[in-house]
Amino acid sequence: MKVSPVIVDSSQDAGVLPAEWTAPAPLPREQLAAEAGRVAESFVPVRRLGPxxxxxxxxxERAYYIYLERGGAPGDPVADWLQAERELEAEYRAAYERSRRSGV
Structure with missing residues (x-):
């Protein structure tokens, strides 16, 4: 089966896109402001979240460094873990308090 080429004169429609290809109409200014307000209301600064x-x-990793500080000598891994957890939580708490005081 032989297919013949179809020649289309598109000079009249040059630069015109079908309606489904065009961008939607912009939202009215009031609707944009209302949507921006909803986003702003849902925003929660990090400092409100707590440490x-x-x-x-x-x-x-911190527990491993505690083990190394001990010279790699046998010890209690659970105690190392708990010590590491306490140290890190103290650091996080201190950083949180500093950020609250500075207003960040």
Whole structure:
């Protein structure tokens, strides 16, 4: 089966896009302001969230350094973990308090 090419004269429609290809009409200024207000109301500054907690990976790393400070001598891994957790939480709390005082 032989197909013949179709020639279309598109000179009249040059630069005109079908309606479904065009961008939607811009929102009215009032609607934009209302939507921006909703976003602003939902924003919660980090300082209101309270101090963050160290991750298990951070605690594990600190516990490893406690082990190394001991010279790699046998010890209690649970005690190392708890000490690491206390130290990191104290650092996080101090950083949180500093940020509250500075207004960040």
């Amino acid at each position: 963050l907690r160290p991750t298990p990976a951070q605690i594990r």
